[in-house]
Amino acid sequence: MSDREILAQFLEMLAAEKGRAQNSLKAYERDLSHFLENSNTGFMNASAENIREYLAFLHAEGMKAGTVARRLSAIRQLYLFMYRDGLRADNPATNIESPKLDQPLPKVLSETDVDRLLDTAEQQAQSGKMEDQRLHALMETLYATGLRVSELVTLPRRAVGTDTTMIMVRGKGGRERMVPLGNKARLALLSYLKSLNETKKEESGYLFPSRGKEGHLTRRRLGQLIKDLAVAAGIMPSSVSPHKLRHAFATHLLAHGADLRAVQQMLGHADISTTQIYTHVLEERLKNLVLTKHPLSDG
Structure with a gap:
């Protein structure tokens, strides 16, 4: 070939x-x-x-x-x-380290940026290490659901099963909502759970357990892991955080025609005016498009 x-x-x-x-x-x-x-x-x-x-x-x-x-x-x-796919019996790129970034890149997470983050997390998960599989599951779930970081790290272990397509999330004020999971996130979570179970660590009620006093992965630690992933993916670490992935989830959904009310429900916003901030990004993009691409524009 x-x-x-x-x-x-x-x-x-x-x-x-x-x-x-x-x-x-x-x-x-x-x-x-x-x-x-x-x-x-x-x-x-x-x-x-x-x-x-x-x-x-x-x-x-x-x-x-x-x-x-x-x-x-x-x-x-x-x-x-x-x-x-069996085209090669080995993977020569497995242990090659990424260079340190010293140049700023765009702070807005584009769909291409997110693709590279998810691809890099998936590639690292091939190590078979539980920690790498956990990060892959976290990244896929963050982008697939738009959960707040506090909602994600405190998910109960029972939230995900073999046939799970919706997860119950307890948000601000104790309000509960159902959020679609998506097949890629579900498979990443199941792979991670299999690896977690095989470690035979102390049982915990959390999906992402930790030995710390809180009993689950902390927001701070997740932020550190994502910045390390950004470096490996060739993206400026300062432009990536759990909350920015939540922004990307909402913005990209709206850019592809999602209903604002549906996005509001998935994000867990009590007031739709909070969700409308994401439409401002799209409005600015449309304005620039008209000003630069319209036949009667000066651009």
Whole structure:
């Protein structure tokens, strides 16, 4: 199979199985084509050393650390795909570290940013370590549900089962609401729970237990884990937090035509005026679109 055929299959998988948007697919294609054109070997025969040499080449060319990290993230996803599909018996990108970021990137989490965060979390979860699988489950659940961080870390273990499609959440003021879970988040949670059960740690009533006095993963620790993940994904850590993923959940839903009332219910806002803040982002985007793209505009 040729390199271009492998790349085409990889992009097809991203579109079919992960629902990646065209802009995201084009970004993956650009990054992987650049690797192919500037490495010393093709996808099938590349070694960990070949990948490191390519990263050194990018640094020598003066490329920003964020761009290098982003391209490494794309390479990791490609080789995870090849390994899973039996195209390769190994994954040469497994133990290659991302560069430290020293350049600011956009603070708004785009859909492409979120894709890279989730892809990187999924790739790390292939280590089989319970902690990596936990972070993957946390990330998928955050973006799939838009939960407040306090709601997420205090979810009871019984909240998720084999056939769970809706989870009951207790929000501010003790108000309860039902939130759709989504298949990717459910599968990530089930994989994490299997790993958690196999560790035979002390039983806890929480879905994300901890040895601390609270008995569950803390908000602060989750924030630290997400910032570490951002570095690995090539995204400025200051632009990522649990609350910003909640913002991304709401903004991206509305951008794809979701009803404002439905988003209000999922977020657990008592007043719809609180939810309307997300429409301001979309209104500004539409305004810029008209001003720059309309045939009668000056742009």
